[in-house]
Amino acid sequence: MNQISSALNPHLPGREIGLSREIGGPTADGTSIAAAANPAGLPGDTIVEGPDVAGNAAGAGAMGVGEYFLGTLGTNSDTDWIGVDLVAGQTYTFAVAGTGALGLSNDDPAMSVYAPGGGFLQYDDESGPGHYAEITLTAAVSGLHHIAVQSWNNIDSGTYGVSVTQGDKASFHGEMIAGTLLGPDQAWTATPGTGATVTWAIRATGENPTGAAPSGFDPVSGSPFIPPNASQIAVIEGAMAYLDGISGLNLVQVAPGAASNSATILFGAYDNPFDGAGAYAYFPTTQPGGNTSAASNAGDVWMNNVSYNSNTYAFGGFNAFATLHEIGHAIGLAHPGDYNAGPGVPITYSADAQFIEDTHQYTVMSYFDEANTGASAGFDYPDTFMLYDFMAIHQLYGADASYNAGDTIYGFNASDAGSVYDFTVNTTPFMTVYDGAGTDTIDLSGYGMAQMLTLEEGAFSNIGGAVGRFSIAYGAVVENAIGGSGNDTISGNDAGNSLDGGAGADVISGGLGHDALMGAAGRDSLDGGMGNDTLIGGADRDRLSGGNGDDFLSGGLGHDLLVGGRGDDTLNGGNRNDRLVGAADSDVLYGGKGNDILRGGTQNDHLDGGADNDFITGGAGFDTIIGGAGDDTLVGAFNADRFIFSDNHGSD
Numbered sequence: 001m002n003q004i005s006s007a008l009n010p011h012l013p014g015r016e017i018g019l020s021r022e023i024g025g026p027t028a029d030g031t032s033i034a035a036a037a038n039p040a041g042l043p044g045d046t047i048v049e050g051p052d053v054a055g056n057a058a059g060a061g062a063m064g065v066g067e068y069f070l071g072t073l074g075t076n077s078d079t080d081w082i083g084v085d086l087v088a089g090q091t092y093t094f095a096v097a098g099t100g101a102l103g104l105s106n107d108d109p110a111m112s113v114y115a116p117g118g119g120f121l122q123y124d125d126e127s128g129p130g131h132y133a134e135i136t137l138t139a140a141v142s143g144l145h146h147i148a149v150q151s152w153n154n155i156d157s158g159t160y161g162v163s164v165t166q167g168d169k170a171s172f173h174g175e176m177i178a179g180t181l182l183g184p185d186q187a188w189t190a191t192p193g194t195g196a197t198v199t200w201a202i203r204a205t206g207e208n209p210t211g212a213a214p215s216g217f218d219p220v221s222g223s224p225f226i227p228p229n230a231s232q233i234a235v236i237e238g239a240m241a242y243l244d245g246i247s248g249l250n251l252v253q254v255a256p257g258a259a260s261n262s263a264t265i266l267f268g269a270y271d272n273p274f275d276g277a278g279a280y281a282y283f284p285t286t287q288p289g290g291n292t293s294a295a296s297n298a299g300d301v302w303m304n305n306v307s308y309n310s311n312t313y314a315f316g317g318f319n320a321f322a323t324l325h326e327i328g329h330a331i332g333l334a335h336p337g338d339y340n341a342g343p344g345v346p347i348t349y350s351a352d353a354q355f356i357e358d359t360h361q362y363t364v365m366s367y368f369d370e371a372n373t374g375a376s377a378g379f380d381y382p383d384t385f386m387l388y389d390f391m392a393i394h395q396l397y398g399a400d401a402s403y404n405a406g407d408t409i410y411g412f413n414a415s416d417a418g419s420v421y422d423f424t425v426n427t428t429p430f431m432t433v434y435d436g437a438g439t440d441t442i443d444l445s446g447y448g449m450a451q452m453l454t455l456e457e458g459a460f461s462n463i464g465g466a467v468g469r470f471s472i473a474y475g476a477v478v479e480n481a482i483g484g485s486g487n488d489t490i491s492g493n494d495a496g497n498s499l500d501g502g503a504g505a506d507v508i509s510g511g512l513g514h515d516a517l518m519g520a521a522g523r524d525s526l527d528g529g530m531g532n533d534t535l536i537g538g539a540d541r542d543r544l545s546g547g548n549g550d551d552f553l554s555g556g557l558g559h560d561l562l563v564g565g566r567g568d569d570t571l572n573g574g575n576r577n578d579r580l581v582g583a584a585d586s587d588v589l590y591g592g593k594g595n596d597i598l599r600g601g602t603q604n605d606h607l608d609g610g611a612d613n614d615f616i617t618g619g620a621g622f623d624t625i626i627g628g629a630g631d632d633t634l635v636g637a638f639n640a641d642r643f644i645f646s647d648n649h650g651s652d
Contacts, residue, residue, distance in 0.1 A: 055079035057146055068173035069162040073106050076157045079150040084164050086139040095170035096149050097132040098179045099159045101192035101395040105179055106158035109133055110150050116143035125152040129337045129354050130183035136168050172355040174388055180336040181365055181392040186283040187332040193398045195248025201255055201263035202228055218302045223270040236267050239323045246434050248398030265299040265330050271306060278307030279322050281329035299330040315426040316380025324364050333365050333392055361468055363388045375468035379428040383420045386432045390473040399475055401436040408435055411443035434473040445502055447484035455481060455493040
């Protein structure tokens, strides 16, 4: 079992070491926790405090079980009460955690739970990750209980998140997850969301060199210093360039191609089979902006060559993942929970994870396998920072909008061929995509199995036969998607999307923007949603729904159903026998070839059956009805409609 260390705080005694990876699906006790599935990757709704809630039951806020409450303690003596209905005999876990970076977060919240009528039940201030609070109890009576949130010993103000989860393990909102990573409040910047310039280098020597040991030692195990090898250096250089690209950090390498001890973050190696750690790192210092002196060990990273073997440097390998993990510590990210692996220290998800989402699916800083939250496991480690690593990094240092700022393709036909984003070489992608700007595309055209892809930020997708291993970072906008040859489900976002299902019976839905949806081959279902959309059915029997907005729908070659929805829509059935429904507003319906059925809807519609034998109903409104060629049936319905017959109209 590989182990990676946590960060070391040079200003505190003791050592945090270890990341033990659990391989496989169930947890150590044989149980499994299902993945939460909604656009935020989390199970419940979020309530955000508006006006300051009172410190009593009369003026309390409200939330439900499975929901999250995000609030602020305006002063260090503030108390917020939040009501929640519980059911007698059911077990619940209450959690409160700080949210936000550096001075914005309440770093040491406390929590009390009260029964209906105000009777005190339980208090906690330290049972969650870091200095956060958790309480698990079984409700004795049904009714409205209250949670009181305050700062421990009235020492701090700031933002916080609360969750109430049925069962004995808490679920954390994304802001709470990021809050656990930012708990140490140590960074290379003193201002949240602001970048910094930090130097780094490959070590020339270890610490405390002597005449007998001129190369020095690693500072924790005392093992002789080993210069990082070429494979390690390549992984380090790639990871630092990646971090520089996605964040506001300006990471400057000292002595590229050589070694130096004259930098803030130094990378070294050692070899110790008894150490219990695959690597370890130091946090930035606690002083504002950090101590960037090369003489300080703040930010330094050490790799144990017992774990860094030569076979795991490829995409998803342990070494690349461990390097991201340790660099996360070096810039201020902590573990999501209070666990540290060392020699003979067993750590399991069921016993040591303090909230459900503490897995690699959500953060590379976790110790635990993604299968514990329902994602597919047994493939490899994360290729990139994950959803809440990005959230935490961007809260600390800001995002870099220039990263992949062009029109970037991820997946097949990738813009950066041969990279982690190229699915012809990275055949088991496990990643979160961050993109700064441009019109971008997720291309899954090389897959033959069914895909479930969403372009919503912060949501998990199922691609390449794996569940929940692909997501788009908060703040990133990817506009376009291309499906494979399987039966795909593709959904867009609020941007103007181009969504191409490819072959297979696909279900495609747009979002708020002006979208273009293409079904191609297969029996497809297309829903434009909001916005003025263009829907193209393809070769088989398709169902097209324009949704709201002024839409254009074209059925293509199959026997199609086209529904305009709200807005002034244009529907073209194409070849074969189609059904066209204008629904609300003033629509234009053209049946095309085939024996078509056209229904106008509620406003003033223009209906043209086209070739062959059609049945046309105007519906409400003052309609224009044209039978076209063929023996057609024309029904005006409610108002004074206009019928137009051509010379070759047939027997209408």
